[in-house]
Amino acid sequence: xxxxxxxxxxxxxxxxxxxxxxxxxxxxxxxxxxxxxxxxxxxxxxxxxxxxxxxxxxxxxxxxxxxxxxxxxxxxxxxxxxxxxxxxxxxxxxxxxxxxxxxxxxxxxxxxxxxxxxxxxxxxxxxxxxxxxxxxxxxxxxxxxxxxxxxxxxxxxxxxxxxxxxxxxxxxxxxxxxxxxxxxxxxxxxxxxxxxxxxxxxxxxxxxxxxxxxxxxxxxxxxxxxxxxxxxxxxxxxxxxxxx
Ligand code: SF4
Numbered sequence: 481x482x483x484x485x486x487x488x489x490x491x492x493x494x495x496x497x498x499x500x501x502x503x504x505x506x507x508x509x510x511x512x513x514x515x516x517x518x519x520x521x522x523x524x525x526x527x528x529x530x531x532x533x534x535x536x537x538x539x540x541x542x543x544x545x546x547x548x549x550x551x552x553x554x555x556x557x558x559x560x561x562x563x564x565x566x567x568x569x570x571x572x573x574x575x576x577x578x579x580x581x582x583x584x585x586x587x588x589x590x591x592x593x594x595x596x597x598x599x600x601x602x603x604x605x606x607x608x609x610x611x612x613x614x615x616x617x618x619x620x621x622x623x624x625x626x627x628x629x630x631x632x633x634x635x636x637x638x639x640x641x642x643x644x645x646x647x648x649x650x651x652x653x654x655x656x657x658x659x660x661x662x663x664x665x666x667x668x669x670x671x672x673x674x675x676x677x678x679x680x681x682x683x684x685x686x687x688x689x690x691x692x693x694x695x696x697x698x699x700x701x702x703x704x705x706x707x708x709x710x711x712x713x714x715x716x717x718x719x720x721x722x723x724x
Contacts, residue, residue, distance in 0.1 A: 485543070485572040486511035487536045488524050488564065492551055495560065495585070496718025498607045498680045499651050503557035505585065506547060510563040511535055515589050518617035519655060519684050524564035540576035547580060558583035558605065570595035577602035590652070591624040593631045600635040606650035608632070610668050614659040615684055622667055625652075629675040639676040651677050657684040657692045660700055669708045678710040688719040 488509045495503045511524055526535035538546065547553070559582055566573065567588055577584055583604040588596070590608030608628060611621040632650050633639060639650060654668055672679050681704060683690040683697055690697065697713070704711040 482539055483572055483575060484537045484539055485569045485576075486526065487538060487543070488526070490536070490546070490550075492556065493723055494718065495557075496716050496723070497682060498653055498714065499649065499678065499712075500557070500585065500605065500607075501714060501717050504555060505558050505560040506551050506553075506556050507560045507562055508543070508547075508566075510561070510566045510569050512568050513563055513565040513589070514568060514591065515565070515611070515616075515618055515621075517589075517611065519615060521685075522564065540572055540579060543576055544579035553580065553582055556582065558585040560585045560587055562587040565589055565592070567592040567595040567599075570598050573599045574602070588628075589621075590628040591621060593624070593627040596628060597631050597635065600632065604649075606632055606636075608650060608652050610652045610654045610671065610679075612654060612656055612660060612664045612668070614661050614664060615655055615657045622671070625671060626674075629671065629677065633675045633677075651680055653680045653682055655682050655684050656700060658696050662703075665700070665703050669704065672708055672710065678712065679704065679708065681711060681713045683713075683715055685716055685719055690715060 488511050490508050492504065492506050495501055495505050509524060511526055513524060561573065561584060565588065566586065577599060584602055585605040585607065586603050587607045589611065610625055611618040613619050636650060652672065668679060681701060683692045685691060701713045
């Protein structure tokens, strides 16, 4: 059977979140996700699985050819594997990733450690989520995040913080709103200390505006940095400048 992946879209743009904000990337948005966050605004499902016009299907060879023929790899910082949840397509990725000589930036919900293990040798940067139940509606993800970052840190080695753009790196993106709980702050900081990663606090957005009172946003930020200084508050920049 062909090793094909379902892909919603492929485009070049700037990274709008996290530590590599502003870098030029080729985004490959994979279909499907293993979670259902209540704030998800990503269109990652084919509108109609029988309608091939609503998604693409590629073998690893076909995708590598498509990327090489349609994008300027030399001027591109990295390929962002995003979704949906790209780790669902691990069999595809382990064949595809070595086919293009470029850095790979994995955007993941950080819940599928077994699959991560398989493609970490080809992965340069990991932007992993920490899902707060109060904002995402996802309960009990912390145990999965713990396993995920354990695998990442034991494979990529001790992370270097503060962040340097030349290093292999992994960090965690934490989407939050007014409902964030003290317990969630403590759990997130403990995870970051355990695996030595930076925390990117990202206010939940609704229609391109932070869905959080700015006083509470700053109070939350202060609570984090009081106990752990490697924390940055960064909104989704691409939404302000109206790019994909
Ligand atoms: S993990 Fe990401 S893509 Fe999946 S439902 Fe949550 S926000 Fe959406």
